[in-house]
Amino acid sequence: MAKTKETPMMQQYNQIKQNYPDAFLFYRLGDFYELFNDDAILGSQLLELTLTQRNKNADNPIPMAGVPHHAAQNYIDILVDKGYKVAVVEQMENPAEAEGMVRRDVVQLITPGTRMNTSADEAKENNYLVALYHAPAGSFGLAYSDLSTGELKTSTVANVNTVLNELSRLETKEIVIPAPLPADLQANLTTLGIMVSHQTTTTVNAEISYLRQEITAVEQLTALDTLLSYLFATQKRSLDHLQIAKAYAVSQYLKLDRNSRANLELTVNLRTQKRSGTLLWLLDRTMTAMGGRALKQWLELPLLDRATLEQRYDKIGELNTEFFGRDALQEALKQVYDLERLVGRVAYGTANGRDLLQLRNSLRQIPDIMVTLGNFDPAIFGDLLSKLDPVTDIEKLISQAIAEEPPISVTDGSVIRDSYNSQLDTYRDVMKNGKQWLAEMEAKERTATGISSLKIGFNKVFGYYIEVTKANIDRLDPTRYTRKQTLTNAERFITPELKRREEQILEAEAKSSELEYQLFTQVRDRIKQNIARLQKLAATLAELDVLQSLATVAEEQQFVRPTLVEDHQLAITDGRHPVVEKVLGHQSYVANDVDMAADDTVMLITGPNMSGKSTYMRQLALTVVMAQIGSYVPATAASLPIFDQIFTRIGAADDLISGNSTFMVEMAEANTALQQATANSLILFDELGRGTATYDGMALAQAIIEYVHDNVHAKTLFSTHYHELTALESELEQLKNVHVGATEENGNLVFSHRVLPGPADQSYGINVAKLAGLPNPLIKRAATILAKLEAQDVTLSEQGSSLAEPAAVVPNQTTEAGGQLDLFAIPELDPKTQAILDAIKNLNLATTTPLDTMLKVQTWQSDLQK
Structure with missing residues (x-):
């Protein structure tokens, strides 16, 4: 069949499409943007559009779908949210004046990393585009930008794991690369669903030279040039709001790898993947979108600089002393719009009259804020007061030029005020x-x-x-x-x-x-000339907003100022998990002390499941993070060193995509901590070794404790059900035992949630199973089996076994008769009962929700009744 001859319009469309094969082409035809061919077929499915045909009577009609031009942004946002690129094709000349086919071209390529439009729900979120360059020496040059705010940063990153940590911290949706990446990194990017774009050529212009002037490292410059070239190539316009690139080093901040960030739920709830129930959710009482983004950045990059932290503590203290001034500051900040993104739209050429009025109304709040700060102690707030510039000339210009109720479109008239011209x-x-x-x-x-x-x-x-x-x-x-x-x-x-x-x-x-x-x-261009002033003002207002937010939460939640100490002493009185306390209520939460002398290395924590061991460990880590962003902390008193890194191994999770079991993930994360931690680090190990056979796990747990104690010397909290490990207190000078209290009353387990000195006397595992509602016959049978196992364990110990000795973990130990020692010589059970007991044994209540536990119990009950 002969191929249908292309019309001039389709020839133009196909020529443009060849340059953007990986993007949806929104092709302007009159009042619609049209999609053709494969774009139309897939687009109609993703956007729920009616799929029609062009040239219906031809041998090969062309699939077609369209959206009205005035509603196009909504459809573009949907596609970009789903991880696609959209190339917007506009008419480049007036159809009435065009000779022949109207000339069209791409005016913007919108990608997941270059979105300018954000919804109200995303106002406090950054949208970062990251460029990566793999240097010949093995390190990586990294550059990132939020196009909507103009933020521009670079760094040199040592290895793949650190790259992945940074990409996770930045919540990266798209990276751009000048050359192929190592296979292991590329595989991880695919697994994480991060779009990889390519920019093999670099642009040289005055703007890029200006933006890169402070960067000297070759690998950072390569990444930065790649990033900027991609931005100019896709956006096709001046980007005057981009700030001069600033270099940073990962080592400048408290290091938290992506697993630790996830385990501690700093910004994302592990269960819901939302903000609710996180430390950010608790601390965020910011009044502006800028402040919300700044608070999140503070949480993601806790500081190591004591002087800056002390200054932040001072400011929070002053705000809580001068609470009338704090209220006045909050009221003024409520009237401040998102200056960073308003400035971005001005530079982008998309700001309309209403945007300029928002800018004016924001600037009108600055004199009141300056008066408020002037009433505070100048030794504490003088630095921020000196940074506030009311930009009065711009406020007056907008007031004189822009009508009070301008239309959305700047070409429809009625934008300029009467008497201005x-x-x-x-x-x-x-x-x-x-x-x-x-x-x-x-x-x-x-x-x-x-x-x-x-x-x-x-x-x-x-x-x-x-x-x-x-x-x-x-x-x-x-x-x-x-x-x-x-x-x-x-x-x-x-x-x-x-x-x-x-x-x-x-x-x-x-x-x-x-x-x-x-x-x-002309008015917009005048504002554009003052972008640097407005961005500096926005940064200062964001900092003020974060400080008043932390002060407000500190007062409401009864947080205290921490004392930063030079030695390794760790002393917290009545410490609390701030998020759990917020949910339960201050009166219901049981506070606990953390007391580790300067030369204490390991705190070994025992106690039953559900008693609060993991919560106790997490609350310490959150207290450290809060202290090192400059926040007050949840305690009645707290003395802390400044930690350089936090490592956590809390909870169980398979990495099925990589083919790693729970135990493999456990060991890999433990290895990361052991290899990278220093004496100034904090390590949290929860139930390490439980994913393998009992004696294997116990041996590994003891060896890890000894290695940390003898070689790493990091402050380490190690929770375990291996009660045999508590004997290490007499052998390791820098280890001490604590336990979470629980008592048995009338056969029922009662948790005190109180951390007490010394080891726990037992695990109470069967009691916890009873709390979960397992059938009584099963509970009785488990108690019988436990008694026999404990009796055999006594026999084994009478033969001279000691946990600290290698013979205790040799799997082929034999009896005097020369046979294999049978540690589990119990009457053989029927397969069904044995399977249920195995399931109970392997159930990890610390990481199982109550609903999941109930469903499992229901299944076991049903199986036993069959």
Whole structure:
């Protein structure tokens, strides 16, 4: 079958599409953006559009789907949210003036990393685009930017794991690379669902030279050039709001790998993947979107610099002392819009009149904020006060130029205020008086002709006209008007006077709209010249907003100022998990101390499941993070060293995509901590070794404790059910035992949630199973089996076994008779009961929700009754 000949329009479409094969092409045709071929088929499915055809009668009709141009942004956002790119194709000339095919071209490529539009739910989130360059020496140059705010940073990253940590911290949706990445990193990016874009050529221009002026490292410059070249290539416009790139080092901040961030739920709830129930959720009482983003950045990059932390503590203390001033500051900040993104839209050329009014209203709050700060202790708030610039000239310009209720579109008129421009006032006067003159003329002509239904109208083809119905034509003097148009039921006429007035009105309307747009762009350009001032102001307001937020939460939740100590002493009195406490209520939460002398290395924590061991460990880590962002902490007193890293191994999770079991993940994360931790680090190990055979796990747990104690010397909290390990306190000088209290009353387990000195006397595992609702016959049988196992364990210990000795973990130990020692010599059970007991044994209550536990119990009960 012969191929259908392409029309000129489809030839143009296909030529453009060849340059953007990985993007949806939104091709402008009149009032619609059209999708063709595969774009139309997939787009109709993703966007729920009607799939039609172009050239329906051809041998090969072309699939087609379209969206109205005024609603296009919503559809573009949906596609970008789903991980696609969208190339927007516009008409580059007026169709009325074009010769032949209207010239079209891509005016912007929108990708997951270059989105400018954000919803209200995303206002406090950054949207980072990251560039990566793999240097010959093995390190990586990294550069990232939030196009909507202008933030631009670079760093040198040592290895793949650190790259992945940074990508996770930045919640990266797209990276751009100049050359292929190592296979293991590429595989991880695929697993994480991060879009990889390519930019093999770099742009050289004055803007890029200006933005890269402070960067010296070659690998960072390569990454930065790649990033900026991609931005200019995709956005196709000036990006004056991009800030001069600043280099940072990962080592400048408290290191938290991606697993630790996830385990501690700093910004994302592990269960819901939402903000609710996280430390960020608790601390965020910010009044502005800028402040919300800044608070999240503080949480993601806790500091190591003591002087800065002390300054932040001072400011929080002052805000809580001067609470009337804090209230005034909050009220002013409530009126401040998102200056960072407003400035971005100004630079981008997309800001409209309403955006400029938001900018003006924000600037009007600055004098009040300056007065408020002036009433605070100048030794504490003088630095921030000196940074506040009210940008009065811009506030006055907008107030003078922009109408109070401008339309959304800047080309529809009514954007510029009356009296701002005399020529515009003249045009408006002509339009206003012209329309009044038309009304007066209509009344005069009705009187002169005696035809009460006579009217003066307008359309775009014939302009202004006098219309008389055919029923009244006989009453009209034939010489009075000049006939213009005949309709079915009426005749339309003009007069020389009406024609002259029409020319004046239409000329005034056209020139008024054109002049208004020119005046608006002049105002916008004036603002653009002050972008650096506005960005500096936005950063200062964001910092103030974060500080008042932390102060507010500290007062409401009864947090205290921590004391930073030079030695390794760790002393927290009545420490709490701030998020759990917020949910339970201050009166219901059981506070606990953490007391580790400077030379204490390991705190070994024992106690039953569900007693609060994991919560106790997490609350310490969250207290450290809070202290090192400059926040007050949940305790009645706290003395802390400044930690350089936090490592956590809490909870169980398979990495099935990589083929790693729970135990493999456990060991890998433990290895990371053991290899990278220093004496200034904090390590949290929860139930390490439980994923393998009992003696294997116990041996590994003891060896890890000994290695940390003897070699790493990091402050380490190690929770375990291996009670045999508590004997290490007598062998390891820097280890001490604590346990979470629980008592058995009338056969029922009662948790105190209180951390007490010394080891726990037992695990209470069967008691916890009883709490979960397992059948009584099963519980009794488990108790019988436990008694036999404990009796055999006593026999084994009487033979001279000691946990600290290698013989205790040799799997092929034999009896005196030369046979294999049978540690589990119990009556053989039927397979069904044995399977249920195995399931109970392997159930990890610490990581199982109550609902999941109930469902499992229901299944076991059903199986036993069969």
